[in-house]
Amino acid sequence: MKICVLVKEVPDAAVEKRIDPVTGRMDRSGERNLNPYDTHAIEAAMQIREGGVVQVEEIVAVTMGPGSATRALQKAVSLGADRSVHLTDDGLAGSDVAATGYALSRALESESPDLVLLGQQSDDGECYTIGAVVAEHLKMPSLTQVIKMDLAGDTLTCERQAEYGYDTVQVTLPAVISVGDAINEPRYPSLKAIMGAKKKPLQTLSAADAGIDPALVGAEGSRVQCGEFKDPPAKPAGEIIEDEDTDATVARIVAWLDERKLI
């Protein structure tokens, strides 16, 4: 079977994320990295391959993003993907969730995957929903937040926590599954894998190559316009204690609780 993993390049966790006041879009400067949630999706693909229940012919990392996003693809390859696909086009910039999911689905369609895996969320977009959009366009069943998967033939048994507790759901492949971060502990890439990543095939697709209707993507093709950014109501900053001498810290906590009659 073939597994496609959707990965995204995001600002490094240490970089403060902000909106560029001029463009009204996410500031894309600064250190960037593979979305940490996506490493769980790659690991899940690797575990299916190594589990031996089915034969996995290929794991393909797919991203949509600017030129720099190739680094996220290389990271994905160093973690186990065999090759990668980079959908990149000026016309895609400014796409909202629905437009991004549509564009990705077009890039995925030509791969005909048996399973599409995603992370639970992107660190910068925090939409949790690309998977659901992609699945509708591909006409595949879909679940998000999956923390356990068992494959038998073309039946994938998934567990996830929903509104009322844990649900167990069976889907028939092909399917789109976004995995929760409790599903596994991603491995670290070996030095050899990092060095070798640049040599693995990387295919670049324009919007036209992927058969994307330009009227449905980009800022113009998006049906949501976000803007008018404002600050949330200010909340007085809390008191902070740096714990250097724990006895003194604890004395301060107790005094603080005491003042508020909490003990």
Add this chain to the structure above:
Amino acid sequence: MADVLTYVLHRDGAFNKNSLGAVSEGATRAAEVGGSCHAVVVGGDDLTDALCATLGEYGATKVFRAAGPEGLAQPVIDVMDRVISEHGHRYALFGGGLLGFEIGAGLAARRHAGVTMEVTAVRAQDGELVAERPILQDSKISVSHYRGELGIIIGRINAFEIRKPDAAVGAAEVIDVAVDYSPWSQRARMVTRGEQRGADVDIEGAEILVAGGRGLGKAEGFQLAEDLAKAFGDKAAVAATRAVVDAGWYPYAAQIGQTGKTVSPKLYLAAGISGAIQHKVGMQASENIVAINKDANAPIFEFSDLGIVGDLNKVLPKLTDALRARKAG
């Protein structure tokens, strides 16, 4: 005319609170833009005429009922797609939770609509609805305007208050819809739903909650939290994040957050919790929030009243000792 369609989730003959909030919100906002609020329900025999009609108390004038599987998103997308194509709703509105995210996003794909998630406020502006959504770890608020025929609004959990407007119609009209489910919707099957994992602990009555996260390191780490709760006395209990519940370290019944419980104790003491939005939404109404985290940049410090930057393995045992000593002396 700008009608609003909401989806109402249910289980065992009872509607979900966040869905009722969505109906109330939908009715209020629809009135502001000259429309009505309708609801969609999908499920089995427990969706009786009488039960469905009660949605009228929250402001829904019509309830579209379809027989179908419960707890899965894509069959609901099929139903809403059908209802919207026949009735031309201008907005679809969902309360917080998990299913609403999946349905709302899938519906956006199906009907080429705009979607905004994690919405904390909806308002009418120039005859249209606009949605406010916090972004970048709640450090900014972004406003969504919709283009096209349909705008989809997915609320953050607890964002929409349950209201019974005076002008509500009383009983809603119940309309059955027969839907041919799409082939891919039929390729998912619920095996077990709503399984409760771990002991059935009660945390909702507690005045003090000591909450533990992944920073406790392992299941046994929860002993530190339990010892501290015990030292606080019998009004204290232990709570947890989803990360540790998913890992099997602590029972699901103790989980706080989007897919867990919402609490507002007098004191919420978080140990080894990063403060992800989905956790925050379940505890931000606590009267006093104390956080212990070794990472000075942890988001939880943005909304705690007292933050301790330090190792919980050092702080918790000594804090427990100090409270015990006070009691003894």
